[in-house]
Amino acid sequence: MQVRKTFIGISRLLSYIRVAHTQNARCFVSWNQPKTSDWKKAVSEAEKIVGYPTSFMSLRCLLSDELANVALQVRKLVGTKHPLLKTARGFLDNGKHSLQTRGLMILLISKAAGAKSENMENVDHSADEMVSGIYPSQRQLAEITEMINTANLVHRGVVNLDTLKDTDGSLKDMEFGNKIAVLSGDFLLTSASTGLAELRNTKVVELVSMAIGDMMSAEFTSLRDRNGQGVLPEGVTFSCWERQTFLQSGSLLSRGCRSAMELAGHNEQVQMAAEEFGKNIAYARQMNEDLLPFANLGVDPNGILSSAPVIRYAEVHGPQSIDTFSGHEKIIATIIRDNETIEWCKEKCRDYGRKAITALDSFEPSEAKSALVNIVQATTAFKPVKS
Amino acid sequence: MYLKHSCHKTKKESLCTAKVRSHGLPYLGQRFKGRQAEKDLNSPSTHPYTLVENHLNGITCRIKQDLKAIDHELLHVSEYYFDGQGKLFRPMLIMLMAKAANFHETQMDRLLASQEKIAMIAEMIHTASLMHDDVIDAADSRRGKPSINQVWGQRKAIIGGDFVMAMASIELARIRNEDVVSVVAQITEDLVRGEFMQLGSKEREEERFTHYLNKSFKKTASLLANSCKAVAILGQCDEGVAEVAFEYGKNIGISFQLIDDLLDFTSCDHVMGKPTAADLKLGLATAPVLFAAKKYPELNAMIMRRFTEEGDVETARQLVAKSDGVAETRELAQNHSREAVRQIHTLTNSKYTTALERVADMVLSRNK
Numbered sequence: 180m181q182v183r184k185t186f187i188g189i190s191r192l193l194s195y196i197r198v199a200h201t202q203n204a205r206c207f208v209s210w211n212q213p214k215t216s217d218w219k220k221a222v223s224e225a226e227k228i229v230g231y232p233t234s235f236m237s238l239r240c241l242l243s244d245e246l247a248n249v250a251l252q253v254r255k256l257v258g259t260k261h262p263l264l265k266t267a268r269g270f271l272d273n274g275k276h277s278l279q280t281r282g283l284m285i286l287l288i289s290k291a292a293g294a295k296s297e298n299m300e301n302v303d304h305s306a307d308e309m310v311s312g313i314y315p316s317q318r319q320l321a322e323i324t325e326m327i328n329t330a331n332l333v334h335r336g337v338v339n340l341d342t343l344k345d346t347d348g349s350l351k352d353m354e355f356g357n358k359i360a361v362l363s364g365d366f367l368l369t370s371a372s373t374g375l376a377e378l379r380n381t382k383v384v385e386l387v388s389m390a391i392g393d394m395m396s397a398e399f400t401s402l403r404d405r406n407g408q409g410v411l412p413e414g415v416t417f418s419c420w421e422r423q424t425f426l427q428s429g430s431l432l433s434r435g436c437r438s439a440m441e442l443a444g445h446n447e448q449v450q451m452a453a454e455e456f457g458k459n460i461a462y463a464r465q466m467n468e469d470l471l472p473f474a475n476l477g478v479d480p481n482g483i484l485s486s487a488p489v490i491r492y493a494e495v496h497g498p499q500s501i502d503t504f505s506g507h508e509k510i511i512a513t514i515i516r517d518n519e520t521i522e523w524c525k526e527k528c529r530d531y532g533r534k535a536i537t538a539l540d541s542f543e544p545s546e547a548k549s550a551l552v553n554i555v556q557a558t559t560a561f562k563p564v565k566s
Numbered sequence: 567m568y569l570k571h572s573c574h575k576t577k578k579e580s581l582c583t584a585k586v587r588s589h590g591l592p593y594l595g596q597r598f599k600g601r602q603a604e605k606d607l608n609s610p611s612t613h614p615y616t617l618v619e620n621h622l623n624g625i626t627c628r629i630k631q632d633l634k635a636i637d638h639e640l641l642h643v644s645e646y647y648f649d650g651q652g653k654l655f656r657p658m659l660i661m662l663m664a665k666a667a668n669f670h671e672t673q674m675d676r677l678l679a680s681q682e683k684i685a686m687i688a689e690m691i692h693t694a695s696l697m698h699d700d701v702i703d704a705a706d707s708r709r710g711k712p713s714i715n716q717v718w719g720q721r722k723a724i725i726g727g728d729f730v731m732a733m734a735s736i737e738l739a740r741i742r743n744e745d746v747v748s749v750v751a752q753i754t755e756d757l758v759r760g761e762f763m764q765l766g767s768k769e770r771e772e773e774r775f776t777h778y779l780n781k782s783f784k785k786t787a788s789l790l791a792n793s794c795k796a797v798a799i800l801g802q803c804d805e806g807v808a809e810v811a812f813e814y815g816k817n818i819g820i821s822f823q824l825i826d827d828l829l830d831f832t833s834c835d836h837v838m839g840k841p842t843a844a845d846l847k848l849g850l851a852t853a854p855v856l857f858a859a860k861k862y863p864e865l866n867a868m869i870m871r872r873f874t875e876e877g878d879v880e881t882a883r884q885l886v887a888k889s890d891g892v893a894e895t896r897e898l899a900q901n902h903s904r905e906a907v908r909q910i911h912t913l914t915n916s917k918y919t920t921a922l923e924r925v926a927d928m929v930l931s932r933n934k
Contacts, residue, residue, distance in 0.1 A: 245762050252765070334728060337701070339719035358702050361724055362761055365698060368728065369754040372735065376744075376751035384747055385739035388732050392634075395729035398722065399640040 217557040222283065225550040229286040230311030249363045252355075260348045261356030262336035263363075266329075281328055281432055282321035284460065284554070288453050289317040289439045290547035291539070312547070316378050316442045323374045323387065324435040330367035331394050336360050383438040393430035397423060402485045409484025411498040420490045424465045425458065433457035452538045456551070459535035463558045466528040470561075472507075473515055483507050487527070492520045525561050532559030607927075612920040614928065618661040621682055625657055626650050629686050633733050643718055643726035644733075647693045651709045656692055657685035659790060659818065659925055663811055664797035666910070666918035671803050673914070680741045681797040687750065688793040690734035695757050697727035702761070703848060746796045753792045760784030764850065771866060775856050779820065786826075787819025810909050814922065817906035822929050824899040827852035831886055833933065846879045853898065855882060858891035896930075903930055 253267050290312040310318075337360050338353050368391075375384045401423060404410050425433075436457035440450040469486035472479075483489060484503060492514050493501055501510060514520055532555045542548050610616060626648050633648075635641035664681035668674060699705070700713040701720045707713055715723040731754070738750050763781040768774045783791075794815035798808040830845050831854050845852050849872030851859075859865035862885045868878045886892065903926040910922045 245759070248762060248765065331728075334724050335721070337721045337724050339721050341719065354704060357720055361698055361702055362758070362765070364724070364728075365758045365761070368731070369751075369758045372751045372754050373748075376748040379744045381739040381742050381744060381747060385736055388735035388739060392729055392732035392736065395725050395732060396636055396640055398725045399635075399637040399643075 215557060215560075217560060218554075221550065221553040221557045222280065225283055225287055225554060228311075228546050228550050229283065229290060229313060245363075245366050249359060249366070252359045256352065256356050256359070259352035259356060260346075261338065261353055261360070263333065263356050263360045266332050266336050266360075281435065282325045284432060284457065284551070285321040285324060285435050285439050286313055286318065287547045287551050287554075288436050288456065289313045289321075289443065291542045291545055291551060292440055292443060292445055292449060292453065293543065293545075295443045295445075314443060316380075317439045319374055319378060320383070320387075320435065320439055320442060323371045324431055326367045326371045326374070327387070327391060327394070327431060330364045330371065331391075333360050333367065334364040335398065378442065380438075380442060382441050386434040386438045386441070387431075390431040390434040393426045394428075397426035400426060402490075409482065409503065411484060411489075411493050411501055411503060413498060415490060415498055416494050417487070417491050420485075420487050421462065423485070424462055428465060429458045429461035432461045449541065452541050455538035456535050459531045459538065460555060460558065463528050463531035463535060463555065466524060466531065467558050470521070470524055470528070473511055473521055474561075483510055488514050488520050488524050491523060492517065495520070528561075529559045532556065607920060607924055612917045612924060614662060614921045614925050615658055617917065617921050618658055618665070618677075621661050621677060621685075622654055622658060625654065625682075625686060625689070626652075629690060632686065632690070632737050633730065635729070639718075639722075640726065640729060643714065643722055644730050646714050646717070646726075647696060647708070649709075651711075652689075652693075654689065655822075656688050656790060656793070659815070659922075660685040660688055660793045660797055662918050662921050662925065663794045663814065664801060666913055666916060666922055667798045667801045667803050667807055667811060669916040669918060670807060670914040671801055675916075678800055680743070680800045683737055683741055684746070684750070684793055684796045684800065687734045687738050688753075688789055690730055690737075691750075691753060691757075692789060694727040694730040694734070697723050697730065703844075741800070743800065745799055749792050749796045749799065753789050756784040756788035756792075760786075760788075769870070771859070774851070774869070775853075778851070778853065778856060782820055782823040783816065786823040787816045790819040790822075791815035807913065810912050814906045814909045817902040817909065818926060818929060821899045821902040821906065821926070824853055824895050824902070825929060825932060828854055828892055828895045828899070829933065830854075831883065831892055843879060843883055846873050846882055849873055853895040854886045854891035856891075857894040858882075858886045858889035861889045861891075899930055903927065 253263060256264055293312075294309065295314075308315075337357050340350060340353060340357070343350065343353060371387075375387055378384075402410055402412065402415070402419065433454045434457070436453035437450045440453045466487050469488060472483060472486070473488055484501070489501060489510065501513070503510075535555045536552055539548055539551060615622065629648055630645055633641070633644045635644055661677060661682065664677055664685075665675065668676050668678070668681075696708070697714050700708060701715045701723050704715075705713040706716060713723075714726070718726070738747055741747075760781050760783075763777065763784065768777045791812045792815070794811035795808050798811040801807075803811075827845065830842050830852065833842055846855070851869040851872075855865060855869065859869065865882060865885055868875070868882055871878070873879050873882055906926045907923050910919050910926075913919050
């Protein structure tokens, strides 16, 4: 009964929802930019390999009283401009594979690494059986990483009330939206915590908690001022971009991959390889996304000042070479004129791709491994985006 | 009626072989060979805070070391409420329970490093929840200074709270005990469920009180109950003792919350450090109001609309004052404190069990 009510509430919600204005621009690795057909094909094949569409991950979370409550509350936000509406839409809008790719990677690498190793004193799998080549604990971990990512998105949608403009809507609406955003994010995070506790592996708890800490730190280390406006500090280098990307998305994916290996009792070497893979695919993915506004001018250029090409340009030519007060189009045009920067970024992306694939060298050839390689290649190939 | 464990039960393994996880060695203390602990409840030697003074001193510093922030602003945000202005009630109680449980189990006076960690983790979790509460309640101030959201904005307050929570989880994992991880994870789940419970309200009056007590458990008592249980587990105590620790923490927590809710009606601003009738203004119906509604049914409509109509807050306040709501709340708190004491009597007598009895009393007599 509760399940049915939840679904009715949510489908009604979807029909009312409008995309709301996002106060604070760029979503690092929102991964819902227009995709190439290569990418879609790679993901679709991969989902068959792991046994089910990973979009199901969002559904399980929805089947709870708390989130049914949240759905009802979020309806009150319709017509306001609170960012939670946009996040909710993305979260509920399954079938686009947009928010779930993290989990898919973790499932794939779990399968690619294969069955538990013989050295098993500290891992008890007596109750576990692999389904489609993946342990239940690894599946649970994949879901947990998605929950954490969503929680972070939701919390980053909390709005600073003292910087509201008239166009943002009423204070009361924003306060209410914040309240719901805080509570739903908290609910997702504690669901992740209890899920982690159920895995009965303190090493994994430690790794994933470190990833959460990193993601939260990213909010403070981002190249933005208090109002969310991009800034380019003196002496900015490309390593700033790498660090920020690692904190924001690389940490969760790399530690998630490593944790999946730990759960199956694989040795240190395999764990490090998985971690290396996760980190580099995250870098590659972010670089790919950052390059999109420079290839396809129709893409939302929010957050352009923290994008890799801009940072690289500023590193080479000095931060004063970018007029941060001019419009996005001007900045994009400046960079495009300097072909070197774009090419450098593309090559960097391919480099991340190579490192990711190399990290998989120690894994036996398999369907899952090929799927991972395909995804890497789809991320680092730069063909014209079909509009 | 209570059980008294005899002193000649077999001593557990000595300090050297005791299984202490990860960091450090257990603190070496004196051994009590069958000496009865002083029963004088007013003696300074059983004063709760004094007994664990050594461990409490510097706990805030040690917590700050665990907040491994890589950025200055994040450091300031996460440290904001670890300023030494908090009462450290929770760490004090948890450490006392640890010592009492250890003495019960081993007749030794000691506190394990892992148990001290739990006390720190509990304080971190509590503080993280305060950071979120301030945003949810749109608070202006706390403990006499601007609230964290006033200083850094809502977003950084929330994300800072998440960061503190993550650091607590890392320390928890490093204790390397899966049972304890589960028990502490339960706290975070309860905290959030408690907040959700506060969002909704029960339509039927009979359900309201149960709902309120349940919510009070989740929001306040669960932290104490589960932390006490965790330290008992770490002290190698059996399930029975862990249950006693849990029940003690739970009853103290509920008593604490009831008194808190009562003080909201009886106290005035400068004593509490936060504005009073705060609960009513937030639309919350706490024990004094729920009791008063039995005598003044007109309160029920106000409860349902969460005191949003003009004059509701003032009317409710007056009706509560006229009724026995406050007295009935105090009586309920006393019952819970008494139950906590009854639980602690099942453990071997020591100055720590005596101190825990005093805590049950302190909770009732606080005025802020």
